[in-house]
Amino acid sequence: MNLDYEIAASLLSQFGNITRLKIVRELVRAGKAGKPVGEIRNVLDIHNSTLSHHLSHLRNVGLIRQKREGTILRCFINYDQINAIVSFLTEECCVADPTYLANIKG
Amino acid sequence: MNLDYEIAASLLSQFGNITRLKIVRELVRAGKAGKPVGEIRNVLDIHNSTLSHHLSHLRNVGLIRQKREGTILRCFINYDQINAIVSFLTEECCVADPTYLANIKG
DNA sequence: AGTTAATTTCTATATTTCTGGAAATATAGT
DNA sequence: ACTATATTTCCAGAAATATAGAAATTAACT
Secondary structure (H helix, E strand, O other), X not given: OOOOHHHHHHHHHHHOOHHHHHHHHHHHHXXXXXXXXXXXXXXXXXXXXXXXXHHHHHHHOOOEXXXXXXXEEEEEEOHHHHHHHHHHHHHHHOOOOHHHHHHHHO | OOOOHHHXXXXXXXXXXXXXXXXXXXXXXXXXXXXXXXXXXXXXXXXXHHHHHHHHHHHHOOOEEEEEEOOEEEEEEOHHHHXXXXXXXXXXXXXXXXXXXXXXXX
8 A cells, every 4th residue: 555655745744734733633532433623623722714624634635534423523533544654654755775775784 | 752743743744745755765765875965956857946945944854964075965864853753653643542542442 | 494503615815835047155176 | 266066045926825704504403
């Protein structure tokens, strides 16, 4: 499940904003229970429209999922995407060239 | 070596740009040998000023280091910062709340 | 149908980021 | 001192991003 560089950059750019990073943290900590938009807003203390804007970013790159429950909208982190990013960094982008490794070994 | 959220976001934002992501890749692959600015420019095929701008970003957050060798400037990746980011994602930001984990364990 | 709560969409503005041309700087060789 | 190479800094325009107020939507309840 290797990420394309374009896709990886767009995923990583989501983490590059302090507000979205905190949203991700909240949703990871919420785990399978997820967290309604309103609760995230209360924790982060930002405007509805601003939060909604960030959530749609995260949704667009598949980092979160949402499920309507009556009037509230519950958000969940998508662990697959989190894992994909970590894998990209540790296995794809930030790994030394094998030929370089071979050189220093022998 | 835990990163503050602000610092983590500024580090991660560097990875959120396709050009900088490729610069990082080049420098990781270059390993200890590093790579001169000019060679990076040839590989990525971008203007000097644009590259210089990105390099100063990366330098500012400590993701790269540079060493002058006569007229050329050699760039090196700073593995510590790479590791710090991966650790932040895997141990700090994207880890479920221990109490949640305790709950699902029983 | 009317009301309330939750959330999004629309619109506008402010801010930041990206890019590249031109000029400046640094280093080395002649 | 002059020239060539490498790189940065300065400047400015274009594009993208962030923020929030107001209006619109959705769903539940009365």
